[in-house]
Amino acid sequence: MAEIVIKGLRKEFGSFTAVQSSTFTVKDGEFFMLLGPSGCGKTTTLRMIAGLELPTSGEIWIDGEEVAQKPASQRDIAFVFQMFALYPHLNVRRNISYPLVSQGMPKALVKEKVAEVAKILGIEGILDRPVGGLSGGDRQRVALGRAIVRRPKAFMMDEPLGALDAEFREHMAEELRALHDRMRATTVYVTHDQLEAMQMGDKIVVMNHGVVEQFGTPQQVYDHPATMFVANFIGSPAMNFLPFQGHMARGASEVTLGDTRIETPQLQETAPGPDLVLGVRPEHVWLDDASTYRGRILATEYLGTSQIVTLSAPNGQIKARIPSARNVRTGDTIGLTFTASTLALFDKASGRALRTSVNAEVHNG
Ligand code: ATP
Numbered sequence: 001m002a003e004i005v006i007k008g009l010r011k012e013f014g015s016f017t018a019v020q021s022s023t024f025t026v027k028d029g030e031f032f033m034l035l036g037p038s039g040c041g042k043t044t045t046l047r048m049i050a051g052l053e054l055p056t057s058g059e060i061w062i063d064g065e066e067v068a069q070k071p072a073s074q075r076d077i078a079f080v081f082q083m084f085a086l087y088p089h090l091n092v093r094r095n096i097s098y099p100l101v102s103q104g105m106p107k108a109l110v111k112e113k114v115a116e117v118a119k120i121l122g123i124e125g126i127l128d129r130p131v132g133g134l135s136g137g138d139r140q141r142v143a144l145g146r147a148i149v150r151r152p153k154a155f156m157m158d159e160p161l162g163a164l165d166a167e168f169r170e171h172m173a174e175e176l177r178a179l180h181d182r183m184r185a186t187t188v189y190v191t192h193d194q195l196e197a198m199q200m201g202d203k204i205v206v207m208n209h210g211v212v213e214q215f216g217t218p219q220q221v222y223d224h225p226a227t228m229f230v231a232n233f234i235g236s237p238a239m240n241f242l243p244f245q246g247h248m249a250r251g252a253s254e255v256t257l258g259d260t261r262i263e264t265p266q267l268q269e270t271a272p273g274p275d276l277v278l279g280v281r282p283e284h285v286w287l288d289d290a291s292t293y294r295g296r297i298l299a300t301e302y303l304g305t306s307q308i309v310t311l312s313a314p315n316g317q318i319k320a321r322i323p324s325a326r327n328v329r330t331g332d333t334i335g336l337t338f339t340a341s342t343l344a345l346f347d348k349a350s351g352r353a354l355r356t357s358v359n360a361e362v363h364n365g
Pocket of ligand 1: 036038
């Protein structure tokens with residue numbers, strides 16, 4: 001299996017730049033997510049790694065070898081698409097064995113390898129069934145079987161669960177992650193679904209308009225977003241943004257919103273402003289009548305164990321995730337406090353997170 005190193009990868013289609021200059025490393029055995037909205041360049045990046053698209057510039061290293069200009073056939077990578085086309089006239093066994101048979105592998109060895117893969121995927125019982133009548137999940141398993149049977153260096157998966165309904169999708173996501181944990185095969189997985197990326201990935205690259213906004217573990221990108229785009233894209237409801245005007249000196253550890261001083265992590269750089277933004281996740285907003293920072297309750301949304309309360313506050317709307325047992329009434333005005341150590345500060349013009357005492361690793365790459 002293989003480490004994949006991407007350096008300054010760029011793809012232009014005529015005058016349009018789909019991928020600007022991506023740099024990241026997929027470590028050997030990692031489940032690595034390429035996450036971002038539609039059109040941000042995820043699939044193009046994946047296709048370049050697989051050799052299905054030639055980069056305009058940049059380097060792709062697989063297992064210590066520079067392969068950017070090599071054809072797909074010389075990269076030993078398996079590609080799993082959302083709509084994986086199985087051969088409808090062949091049964092499950094022959095669909096899975098196809099890549100081995102076409103390599104000219106001896107029959108006995110093919111049989112052994114297919115049996116091994118069927119066991120990993122739990123599809124021993126359907127090997128002789130035609131693929132036509134299979135459920136969506138079994139078809140996906142057969143598709144995976146065909147991809148893993150030749151034990152490639154790495155897997156490229158492009159929204160493989162995209163066509164499944166929500167419940168089944170969650171089940172297959174767990175199954176795929178469990179399969180990965182058993183095989184430890186380097187996997188690059190494209191998704192626009194932040195929850196899927198958070199649940200399944202060891203690492204996440206968040207892309208927007210062809211640019212890598214951040215690269216890190218799910219916890220790093222959630223707790224310490226490098227940009228306002230990442231803070232907004234990851235988490236549901238998204239991070240609250242409270243814009244304010246000011247200049248913050250290096251070492252500052254509070255901001256003033258309205259008449260209220262709010263404690264923040266200590267700033268490690270000077271922020272000239274004037275347009276700055278305080279970022280707070282809904283689960284770090286507290287209803288506390290002692291606070292002079294106040295908001296009027298506009299709506300509540302009951303979610304079972306928690307509820308989302310939407311408030312109108314001096315710096316804009318705020319969503320708070322609070323226990324559902326707490327009694328709140330639309331129209332009431334209530335004090336708000338925030339968990340200081342979790343707050344983020346952004347420069348509004350660039351959208352960049354300011355360096356503070358808690359997000360150093362984001363800025364150290
Ligand atoms: P989606 O989930 O919608 O596929 P994505 O993030 O995977 O989004 P890409 O498919 O990589 O996005 O496409 C990135 C941009 O490049 C899009 O604006 C797309 O229209 C453009 N693009 C992709 N392939 C080509 C091509 N062959 N020729 C011209 N433009 C292309």
